[in-house]
Amino acid sequence: MKYSDVSFTWSGDILSISSYAQYGRAILEGLIKGGATVRLELTKPVKPPADLSPWWHETIQKCTKTNPLYVKVNHCEPTAASGNILGGPNILITHWPTLAFPVSWRQFINPNNFKALFTTNPQALQDPFLKGCGVELDYLPMPIEKDTNPNDISEISDIKKNTFVFGSVGYWNQKSNFSDLIIAYTAEFSSMDNVALVIKTITKDHNPNNAAKLLQLVKTQKESVNKPDRPPIIVIQDQFTENALNAIIRRFNCYVSPKRGSSVDVSMAKCIGMGKPIVTSNTGISKMYVEEFKHLTKAIRPVPVTYEPVTMFDGGNAMDSWGRNDVQAMCKHMKDAYIESITNRRQISEEVNQMGLIAFDKFSVDNVCDKLADKVRQLSPVALSL
Secondary structure, eight states, X not given: OTTTTOEXXXXXXXSSSSHHHHHHHHHHXXXXXXXXXXXXXXXXXXXXXXXXXXXXXXXXXXXXXXXXXXXXXXXXXXXXXXXXXXXXXXXXXXXXXXXXXXXXXXXXXXXXXXXXXXXXXXXXXXXXXXXXXXXXXXXXXXXXXXXSOTTOOOOOTTOOTTOEEEEEEEESSTTTOHHHHHXXXXXXXXXXXXXXXXXXXXXXXXXXXXXXXXXXXXHHHHHTSOOSSOOOEEEEOOOOOHHHHXXXXXXXXXXXXXXXXXXXXXXXXHHHHHTOOEEEESSTHHXXXXXXXXXXXXXXXXXXXXXXXXXXXXXXXXXXXXXXXXXXXXXXXXXXXXXXXXXXXXXXXXXXXXXXXXXXXXXXXXXXXXXXXXXXXXXXXXXXXX
């Protein structure tokens, strides 16, 4: 087996419904099924998701009992990893959505703590501090796999089967930036168009008491566009298992990501694997996809951004910026995606299929796992003794 010579301890969340946990599971499953020996240290010992596979239940039981191993992979923020450093080599996998890491992280990112640092957002690696910190840097993207269950589609209440659905998924916060999406969609379409916008969201604290507040925020944003015949918007705030959420995403005809910065967009990666056209802010991890698929102008439509200071993260980092969407461009791209789904469906289908073929190669589970496995091998006792 290709990873039988790879062994490490993995510390991080793999049991929650978060994007980070799904990212961790995707990489770990590829490595463990490929023969790697892994000790799991669960930083959030929450109850496993209801649809967690029997294989994962068995693997967690086994790997949490494995003795500590020489190389340790910390999947978390560096501030959280700093109190959990092993005597052997430590690797940090961390996520940040904007152009520079927080100042508060800097004291922890050094060769004494970490031999290598991986992040999912290549833009963040341009941070001048990181370039001079002495730690090996690389990016480790979310693996993209072909959809294995394409017929499991969940119909959405109040949406007819032939309606063209724009969909977006994320926490309700400044970074997700659903306000730009709501304004663009409401300005461009009317109740006469056969469209709907579905936003699957929840507040970061998962507080159900915020449900009514979220609906009011959506209503306010929608009504800020002065027109009488506004198109429908569906907000889904229920908690779903991963499989149930995948079934909802399959109902989307076009995925729209208005994020001002992104580090892991699991839903976008899944939509690429499902063969959905994408409209996305051209920043963060989305910029990596845009550059990779830039010749596929029907499959992925980048919304230009201008950068401005971050308003919700570490205010002491003058280097940090995030994107402000060109809302008019977002309007145009969404309209084009809708019109061309009627007039140019064949070319869109060909392009999204080509996008998938590229993604299944460039961002395959094997390629992502190979990158981490190679680094673990380099830091293993045998390699270090040569």
